[in-house]
Amino acid sequence: MTDFAILIPKIGDEPPQRKRKSEFPGSSSSAAPIHKVECDSWDDEDYIDPAVEKEYWRQVLESDGFDVDRFALPDGGIYPYIFRDKYDYPYDIALFSRLGLHCYNLQKGTNLRLIAINKYNDEMLGRLFQYYITLEAMDTSNNSLCNFQTCVCQDFTPKDSSFMVQTELSRLKVPAGPRTTFIGPQRRWKDDAVDDSYKGKLPSWLTEQELSNKRGQFYELQESDWQGNEWLHMYAEFALYSKFFAYGNDLRHFLPLEMKKIIVQTQENREASPHMILKANNAIFYISFKGNGDPSGTPMEYQAIVRRTMDGMPGHICLEVDCLAYKSC
Template sequence: MTEIAILLPSIGDEQPQRKRKLESSRSSGAAAAPIQSFPKVDYNPWDDEEDDPVIEKEYNRQFVESDGFDVDYFYLPYGGGLVPHIVEDKYDYPYDVGLFSRLGLHCYNLEKGTSLKLAAINKYNDKLRFTRCLCYYITLEAIDTSTNSLCNFQTCVFKDFLPEQASFLAQTEISRLKVPSGPRPPTYDGPERIWNDDAVDDSYKGKMPKWFTKDEMAAISTKGQFYELQESDLQGNEWLHMYAEFAFHYKWMAHESELRPFLPLEIKKVIIQTKEESQPCMKLKANNAIFYIIFKGNGDPSGAPVEYRAVVRKTMDGIPGHICLEVDCLAYKSS
């Protein structure tokens, strides 16, 4: 006999607990109750949210005709659509969007020999790509410092949170003066959007190089591939500060909206490594180079005195509008 205690609610004069004795099925030999079978029902939670072909067609039209820069918000049940953001105050934009805008302008300046500088951001669209990359389509205003004139500019930049060879990667797919929307051949997967890795020298591929040891630092002056920048080099090339900011952004990605109070960064040392230029002063103009940067912030988000050592690898594949920055960065307490 198997004894089971069953708690029942108290009703009238009944005891709150009553014991019921049940015979074990083993001892009684009673046949087990038959198991009922039910027909299998296939349920797909997405069935209630089927794509509207009219909406999807209109979204695709807007995307193709603007290369992703002028797209309304469309609810696509399966995700993957661009999310538009209008910047209410075009001079007060998210820090990271401004940083990626500057990268697109930097790429254009290197290719065209111009001196465009970020002035304002009108809007941007973003989307998650491959679950680890965030892609931005940014429409901005730039000022040409040589003529003091404004122009409209577009850049498409994506950042990879988990690249294979570095800690962080930012790469442009489009860097151009604004193009009016309208019917055009699609460029989303065209050759002008795809990075041509074969065009980059193998010296700038693979795992990121480590920071120099003391002995290597002492021997740098004897190696033709290396050049330590002078103070005048830093003053004449603002984009070097942008490279350091990408490293700072990576280290404090969770606090990126609060990084502005710690700018401008103080760059203490920059060493360039490249095979492309023999003259030291020309190494800054190399399409492919590795930058070893020591910098510190104007204060630090950690609240402690910190010095950063960043390795930034810059590559260009020869396709207009393309530049890639790969970043590793370590932080050390400074005195």
């Protein structure tokens, strides 16, 4: 029997430098076939013990990437982090967790809220970063707790916006073990299923003339509308994060954000109540806000354009973000 040397880093430890030998296009990840290295091609950098590689892919397949030990692979692979304190977690991982819960709530009609984060795994796929997060949530309708999993991918250089984040899985926790079906097809985004009206470059900030000419497409939310929908604040937080992600946990110092105005553009539910308009699968949110102080050191206000799209697959939501800053009066 082969012995596996498996190390689990704790948050706060610096991970070793990981070489990335290959890049995978797109945001969907599927298990690659095990690569058997021939004896005459071995070298110190590329060689992987076939038994170790087989064990790695077994864990990936049987947990969908959420429960994977640390393996020293040439391309890095999935890398695990476990929190010493599940209530003390990085700001960005909390944002991604809230997005996964938001997707689930929209699709299931629930109201799950983030309580704690047990662990997360990360993986670099070319220019994309993918996170497999295991968390605890509370159903506010009955105060019951549940375990939840979400797989989130972020891209800082997307084609049509300044920043993009999307979920590939958003679900109640599934126990690890042999799978009867391969999860890959469920994770892949179906771009063809997204309404063409919500593709291409993000629009510019609205002008008064546009609001007047296309009045039927726009709805300005009242303060009472956004107070009951915490996820609107999350959209603004993603906009701030897209500009100042290098600040990491320090972004918490500038919360809560002060919302100034929110306008929703959608072709769905246009004659419905604000409650139904906010449930549209595809919509563009024009959000002006300011922080509690500002990372730049100068009082600033922001105009964020956030396009939300869904492809009809369970657990899928995508946010594309542009964010402009200007000095506050």
